[in-house]
Amino acid sequence: xxxxxxxxxxxxxxxxxxxxxxxxxxxxxATTMFWYRQFPKQSLMLMATSxxxxxxxxxxxxxxxxxxINHASLTLSTLTVxxxxxxxxxxxxxxxxxxxxxxxxxGPGTRLTVL
Amino acid sequence: xxxxxxxxxxxxxxxxKNLTINCTSSKTLYGLYWYKQKYGxxxxxxxxxQKGGEEKxxxxxxxxxxxxxxxxxxxxxxSQPSHAGIYLxxxxxxxxxxxxxxxxxxxxxxxLP
Numbered sequence: 001x002x003x004x005x006x007x008x009x010x011x012x013x014x015x016x017x018x019x020x021x022x023x024x025x026x027x028x029x030a031t032t033m034f035w036y037r038q039f040p041k042q043s044l045m046l047m048a049t050s051x052x053x054x055x056x057x058x059x060x061x062x063x064x065x066x067x068x069i070n071h072a073s074l075t076l077s078t079l080t081v082x083x084x085x086x087x088x089x090x091x092x093x094x095x096x097x098x099x100x101x102x103x104x105x106x107g108p109g110t111r112l113t114v115l
Numbered sequence: 116x117x118x119x120x121x122x123x124x125x126x127x128x129x130x131x132k133n134l135t136i137n138c139t140s141s142k143t144l145y146g147l148y149w150y151k152q153k154y155g156x157x158x159x160x161x162x163x164x165q166k167g168g169e170e171k172x173x174x175x176x177x178x179x180x181x182x183x184x185x186x187x188x189x190x191x192x193x194s195q196p197s198h199a200g201i202y203l204x205x206x207x208x209x210x211x212x213x214x215x216x217x218x219x220x221x222x223x224x225x226x227l228p
Contacts, residue, residue, distance in 0.1 A: 044148075046157035046159075103201070
């Protein structure tokens with residue numbers, strides 16, 4: 001089956017620094033990738049949708065200058081949390097979908113802790 | 116590790132009919148989420164259930180949580196074309212406040228006019 005990986009799985013950083021999270025589709029080409037954030041005891045929140053080779057579409061309320069998304073190839077999308085603050089601490093989960101199907105395949109998530 | 120099994124995998128329903136989708140967990144459920152996905156779009160959060168016997172409704176969609184059976188059901192009444200899509204259940208893996216969510220494989224719902 002389709003596999004999506006995320007790296008790193010867990011990252012701790014100091015407040016004010018930037019963190020990059022990678023999302024890779026290992027055995028299929030992902031024309032669309034989604035980035036979600038999980039709030040404790042709450043649901044996933046869609047942050048943005050990215051299509052390969054074009055700018056990401058951000059959901060209302062998500063700061064695009066703070067959460068930089070790049071979908072440079074059909075197998076890789078990156079989310080960079082710039083000038084991270086403790087309130088950015090969360091699980092960040094990506095999912096990937098190919099153009100031939102509407103099924104999303106989820107990555108295992110990245111736990112970000114900002115001190 | 117915990118697994119979520121959804122049934123059916125696919126469902127074709129005549130417009131106006133009722134339908135039920137089930138989500139069964141292999142382990143104790145601490146929180147159960149239902150999402151809907153339309154083609155090419157991200158997940159839309161529908162509702163969250165936490166307590167056994169809890170039942171929530173959103174428009175014509177009702178979800179229940181049976182803690183003993185480790186199962187949740189999603190029921191749509193008088194289905195409409197707008198209900199078509201993929202329905203995913205998600206569950207927290209533990210009681211910690213920041214445990215991540217795992218997902219079922221989804222139920223693809225088609226509504227016939």
